[in-house]
Amino acid sequence: MKLITYSKQKIFKDDFALVKKVLKSNFLTTGPTVEIFEKKIKNYLNSKYALSCSSGTSALFMAFKAIDLKKNDIVICPIVNFVATTNLLSLFNANIIFVDINEETGALDITKVEKILKKKRIKKVKAIVNMHIGGIPNDIEKFYKLKKKYNFLLIEDSCHAFGSTYNINNRTYKIGSCNHADISTFSFHPLKTITTCEGGVLTTNIKKFYEKSKLFRSHGINRNKNNHYSYDVTQIGLNLRLSDLNSALGITQLQKINYIIKKRNDIAKYYNKKFSKNDNFKTIKIINKNDKSCYHLYRIQIKSKKLKINKLINHLKLNNIISQKHYIPLYEFSFYKKKYGLKSNNYPCSKEYFKKTISIPIHLDCKKKDLEKIYSVLNEKI
Numbered sequence: 001m002k003l004i005t006y007s008k009q010k011i012f013k014d015d016f017a018l019v020k021k022v023l024k025s026n027f028l029t030t031g032p033t034v035e036i037f038e039k040k041i042k043n044y045l046n047s048k049y050a051l052s053c054s055s056g057t058s059a060l061f062m063a064f065k066a067i068d069l070k071k072n073d074i075v076i077c078p079i080v081n082f083v084a085t086t087n088l089l090s091l092f093n094a095n096i097i098f099v100d101i102n103e104e105t106g107a108l109d110i111t112k113v114e115k116i117l118k119k120k121r122i123k124k125v126k127a128i129v130n131m132h133i134g135g136i137p138n139d140i141e142k143f144y145k146l147k148k149k150y151n152f153l154l155i156e157d158s159c160h161a162f163g164s165t166y167n168i169n170n171r172t173y174k175i176g177s178c179n180h181a182d183i184s185t186f187s188f189h190p191l192k193t194i195t196t197c198e199g200g201v202l203t204t205n206i207k208k209f210y211e212k213s214k215l216f217r218s219h220g221i222n223r224n225k226n227n228h229y230s231y232d233v234t235q236i237g238l239n240l241r242l243s244d245l246n247s248a249l250g251i252t253q254l255q256k257i258n259y260i261i262k263k264r265n266d267i268a269k270y271y272n273k274k275f276s277k278n279d280n281f282k283t284i285k286i287i288n289k290n291d292k293s294c295y296h297l298y299r300i301q302i303k304s305k306k307l308k309i310n311k312l313i314n315h316l317k318l319n320n321i322i323s324q325k326h327y328i329p330l331y332e333f334s335f336y337k338k339k340y341g342l343k344s345n346n347y348p349c350s351k352e353y354f355k356k357t358i359s360i361p362i363h364l365d366c367k368k369k370d371l372e373k374i375y376s377v378l379n380e381k382i
């Protein structure tokens with residue numbers, strides 16, 4: 001029986017040639033293919049700068065270094081996100097304010113964020129990390145207006161949203177264009193829209209952030225252009241680089257981006273139609289009707305209180321369908337409970353969302369009959 005996972009990479013026949021060419025070249029890393037990939041990303045997203053790196057986590061790391069994040073700086077984050085963002089913030093000893101999500105979307109709730117910003121006793125907020133869960137743009141215009149009003153830095157953890165677009169005043173923008181954010185970060189992990197195996201990219205339109213990130217990406221080393229044997233270290237840095245080999249895969253994957261997004265949207269359309277009149281489940285909707293998701297994830301929510309989520313996930317698994325929860329809220333983790341004293345009761349929407357939301361398969365190897373099977377198994381009496 002075919003195993004149908006909630007997500008899966010798609011490697012195309014023509015992805016091999018460029019990887020092979022780079023393997024045979026003089027540069028496996030720090031070579032020209034990295035720069036070609038970055039240029040193509042920049043052109044695709046329409047950002048001024050794009051800086052490739054070893055993972056989505058590295059991109060976030062560069063972002064926090066770029067904004068000069070210091071101990072005790074206040075950063076607002078959603079309570080539901082992959083741990084990369086808050087793990088890093090914890091490493092920086094930032095003062096993290098964990099905010100509840102919107103129960104319907106699973107994304108950071110702007111109304112709750114605004115309430116916090118209005119509180120007089122909260123000192124200046126350095127940054128907010130918005131996250132476009134599943135690929136659905138999360139209130140970009142409203143967060144941007146809030147940024148202008150309260151003057152914080154807006155970072156988008158866009159790891160789910162490569163290829164998603166949003167619309168403001170009848171103009172369409174790519175997430176990552178940074179027209180309404182300071183920095184955007186992406187992951188090219190195999191389960192994301194396109195892959196470089198491991199890999200990521202940071203985009204920004206602000207030169208200072210680009211330059212700081214670039215230095216941090218490579219040990220803080222400033223090379224002397226006239227002497228290949230001489231360099232200075234002007235700030236601390238690490239090795240967060242993406243290799244030429246990974247970049248080669250990224251280049252040919254990017255060539256297929258429109259096809260990939262169309263296929264994912266076709267699957268979403270199938271599910272949307274099926275679930276539109278379903279008594280057991282509802283789907284997570286795109287709130288702003290002109291926004292478009294790359295559909296990194298397809299999430300559904302259980303309607304009935306009687307149907308328990310773990311039972312459903314296990315039933316799907318018995319039928320070789322692997323679903324997932326995105327994500328376990330941070331208050332569930334022992335580290336976060338211990339360090340930040342997080343309690344589920346302070347996050348009622350996240351608690352409800354977590355009880356009823358699963359991601360079901362959406363990727364290019366899902367055939368029509370797989371989708372039919374998924375829908376039918378989901379609706380079996382268990």
Ligand SMILES: Cc1ncc(COP(=O)(O)O)c(C=O)c1O
Nearest residue numbers: 055056057082084159187188189
């Ligand atoms: C929302 C989000 N943020 C950050 C990351 C970290 O990306 P990476 O695994 O490439 O380090 C991921 C990866 O799963 C993610 O989904």
